Amino acid sequence: MTPSPILLTSPDDILGAVPYILGFHPADSLVVIAFAGRGARGRLRVTTRWDLPIAPGALDRLVPLFQREGVTHTILAGFGDGVLVTPAMDEVRRLLSDAGVNVIEALRADDGRYWSYVCTRAECCPPEGRPYDPLAGEVAAQATFAGLMALPDRESLRRSIVPVTGAARVTMREATRSVAADVRAKIVTVAEPREAPAAFVAEGLERVRRSIDAFHRLGPLPDHEAARLGIDLSVVRVRDEAWTLMDDDTQDTHVALWGDLTRRLEAPFVPPAASLLGAAAWRRGDSALAGIAVERALAVDPSYSMANLLAQGLQQLVSPAVLRQRMPTPEELDASMGPPRMEWLHPMLELLDDHTLRTP
Template identity: 85%
Template structure:
């Protein structure tokens, strides 16, 4: 679930790791970390988080999710005061016990102290809790060295995808206007209109691959290239192939590229890249970032189908493995969609007109 293996050997390690697994320091939260395999060295399979207090039925889908993931044991962590955390902890422990899924540790953290619901020995788990440092420690050092980040809270994570402003926004708006005018002019001036869709899609697919390679090697794309890629991805065929290119070796590059474009592109071009970010983050196990990415996509276009699909999967606690096994190959996409047609370009043409007519 994270690019850096972290060995959890104590409650301090667990509480130190949770913010880096989630990407932010949780508050008023219940976190379930599930493993598959034998003993505490089992493989991390899934991490889920709920805001507290839990609404009725919030945990109904937890056991089916863990069973699909073949989870054998879990670690539970609650963040907040006892009146808030304990009822949720009691509910989830009963659910897991009934399902035969072992709880090897269950903790509540508040401020700089923690308590265990599993340990009853006063010498190691006193009634007034044990002190710990929520911001420092060996696990935090390991995670930071490995490139993991834990933002102060979920709002900070949401802010990390906020649209760029100021001079950066003005430059991107001008780049988008220039690209839109250029692409529209090329489409209108085409000598063989029936060949336009195929050429546009082929160029777009090549640009997606080049952009992933370039971003992985040298970081953010120049404004003009970013705007051009945004235009390409407005065509569903191009977006879908970008989706199929995600795998375990490239998902971090996908997350970085699509997050960067989610921040930089003009709002009307955000839904495809934010949806791709959601898919890549979800695939990586980062459901918090995936959810925020989907929010960005739906804020720009509430009817965007890919974002709605991802939103339903996240809400239903569906495993991202389902998408991995069902995604078509590029050849299958070609076979199912047939030759590129002008209908593929119609949504994008409307966006081009809109941005071409805007003043810088």
């Protein structure tokens, strides 16, 4: 969860930690927190959240995931009415028992009270449930101190990357039209057309690296720089450069940068930035934000390949480590894709001609 691990010693701790693990306070949800190792040495490996009710057979995907991740024990937390939570809880407990995964606690929380499916002692787990406050506990205080945030609900998380409006949208649209006109003119008027792709890609690769560093040091990019970076990312080789630059030290910067661009870019240029946001969030372990970012990309372009790849991985509960292991280096990308060609720029040029950019 944080550079300083938070010890979970009670149901109150667990229920206090879940919103900060997810990034929002869940409702009508089943949350599975999985660990590898034994006792106090166990390490958090996977957290998954499922909307309730859950489709028959959907939970079956947990078993191969846990086998890949070496999961040994889990904590389960259901949020909502017992009619919704209990069938899902019974199913996941059966699956994990058959797979040899220990369930050390299984809770249901609703309307400020919680119940345990594991403990049957009335003195600590009475039939009417035990009261708890997810906002006032020690774990919530530790998580807040560590810089973690828990939004009120998933809808709040979705709203965190909705497009900017008002004056911010007007100035961004004007900047995009201006930059788009300059880029198109530069490409179509170049003296030697065969040199245009290489020059565009080289500038784009440098701009990606420079923008990541600038955002880390200074925060959001000026409108014209953000618009130009958005145009650069519409070329796959430039977008993939940004993807290869994600690592454990920079993933927070990537989440912030691509999240900012997802909100500010004009709609035709959103899919690459939103997909990069999804990849960075997923790498960080924030599958909720990753899923929302992918949804945003596919809402603009349902055929966008990177977003579809991420959507499949999230749906199949693939570990982000798999993508990290298979992601080529920039040098390997150059070797596999070869020298830049004019067809690389065709999708970008079509976007520059989009009527939404030419509308006054």
